[in-house]
Amino acid sequence: MKNVLLLTLLLGHTISKAQLSQASRDSISRISVMDHQQMKQQLGITVANRPGPSGNPEAPNAANRDESKVNKYVLPDPLILKNGVAVKSPKDWWEKRRPEIVEDFDREVYGRLPKNVPAVTWRLVSVKDTTLGNYPIKEKTLTGIVDNTSFPGIKVEIELVLVTPINTRGPVPVVMEFGFIRWPFGNITPVQTNRLISAAEPGWKEQLIARGWGYAILNPTSIQADNGAGLRQGIIGLVNKGEPRRPDDWGALRAWAWGASRAVDYFETDADVDEKRLAIEGLSRYGKAAVLAMAYEPRFSLAFVGSSGAGGTKILRRVFGEQVENLAGTGEYHWFCGNFIKYASTLTPDDLPVDAHELVALCAPRPVFISSGSPQVEGQWVDAKGMFLGAVHAGPVYKLLGGNDLATTEFPIIGTPLVSGDIAFRQHAGGHSTGPNWSTWISWACRYWGDCKYF
Numbered sequence: 001m002k003n004v005l006l007l008t009l010l011l012g013h014t015i016s017k018a019q020l021s022q023a024s025r026d027s028i029s030r031i032s033v034m035d036h037q038q039m040k041q042q043l044g045i046t047v048a049n050r051p052g053p054s055g056n057p058e059a060p061n062a063a064n065r066d067e068s069k070v071n072k073y074v075l076p077d078p079l080i081l082k083n084g085v086a087v088k089s090p091k092d093w094w095e096k097r098r099p100e101i102v103e104d105f106d107r108e109v110y111g112r113l114p115k116n117v118p119a120v121t122w123r124l125v126s127v128k129d130t131t132l133g134n135y136p137i138k139e140k141t142l143t144g145i146v147d148n149t150s151f152p153g154i155k156v157e158i159e160l161v162l163v164t165p166i167n168t169r170g171p172v173p174v175v176m177e178f179g180f181i182r183w184p185f186g187n188i189t190p191v192q193t194n195r196l197i198s199a200a201e202p203g204w205k206e207q208l209i210a211r212g213w214g215y216a217i218l219n220p221t222s223i224q225a226d227n228g229a230g231l232r233q234g235i236i237g238l239v240n241k242g243e244p245r246r247p248d249d250w251g252a253l254r255a256w257a258w259g260a261s262r263a264v265d266y267f268e269t270d271a272d273v274d275e276k277r278l279a280i281e282g283l284s285r286y287g288k289a290a291v292l293a294m295a296y297e298p299r300f301s302l303a304f305v306g307s308s309g310a311g312g313t314k315i316l317r318r319v320f321g322e323q324v325e326n327l328a329g330t331g332e333y334h335w336f337c338g339n340f341i342k343y344a345s346t347l348t349p350d351d352l353p354v355d356a357h358e359l360v361a362l363c364a365p366r367p368v369f370i371s372s373g374s375p376q377v378e379g380q381w382v383d384a385k386g387m388f389l390g391a392v393h394a395g396p397v398y399k400l401l402g403g404n405d406l407a408t409t410e411f412p413i414i415g416t417p418l419v420s421g422d423i424a425f426r427q428h429a430g431g432h433s434t435g436p437n438w439s440t441w442i443s444w445a446c447r448y449w450g451d452c453k454y455f
């Protein structure tokens, strides 16, 4: 199949799309185009954006999939300060270089977390004892109610599901996924989405529960809509009192990562959860959100970043698969701050002050597992090698902080688990999913969390 990725994406979005009429979809894209345009006006950009390449390999303007045609580029060195001085100690990293990198990502790529984000109060909506496979589980549904007294016209209620095994000896580690599930509006419950990974392997939720670990699902779109039309609503709209964003205001990815931190606040209050053993996981756009959440939230001890591609762990300067021009177009710009549009219009990706390896480096020394599917099934849009290189070039920061890098710079053959270090990488043989990498991830996670069977 040529374009399995696109197909998977369409299917992945069926639940939310099905709820929208063609007219609402048209109006979402119309409003997104207008918002994109007003942001360009704020930025004083009068030239058209450069169009991104196509994800369809058959199209005349198909994205590059040929390694021999990859451009030459120079990456910013994560261990050289802006004044040219080399970073030699962990202290220099934490006090000087890391804040510089954070500032660049905040201003130019993902946007700043506002100073005045209102508080969230978690409400337990329901608790249910049930089973997953043969395992007894406790399923809690929660709503994080955002204080909207500053602008009552916008209501934000964050949807979270937490599932823990019953009969464990104490609080359990929890892996939180940024989930595609429209809960509680759709009729798919988190438990029902525990699909089989393959005929021979149980689903990821069952694999975790079997080990005595828990999982949680956070619904990103309950925090911030996944389109430009929603930028004057959701948590971004609430903070801006319904007004448009300014060029360095946060985008949806930063907002989703903020929501993940609020879920961690809740976990710290729940006696079933071991808040020292929390991981964040996500796929595709939610893989981008997962690495961002890991970078900005030190209370996550591990991450599982699935097929995050461009805007995630893939090197943005690398001309292969999805490009900055795609990300900065009207369909995806809302993931980022307004300033990011510059790099697909008046500037180029080579002008970015940072690149994806530095996002991975912001997670250091906490362990990050970078996952992708196979080119044959997933397609090349996500650029597995570009994500691998994001991991490789974060290595020196891990080493400086006493951690271990990937231990190789050579792109491995498919299926090889590069798991000896605190940055790990594996390209599984399946499609656009974290599914086939769960068992590898879990055994890697056991190194940090203990090979804990908590029963």
Ligand code: GCU
Pocket: 009, 283, 284, 285, 286, 307, 308, 309, 310, 311, 322, 326, 381
């Ligand atoms: C598109 C987009 C990717 C994104 C993916 C998804 O393919 O170009 O950047 O990761 O959608 O999230 O489904």
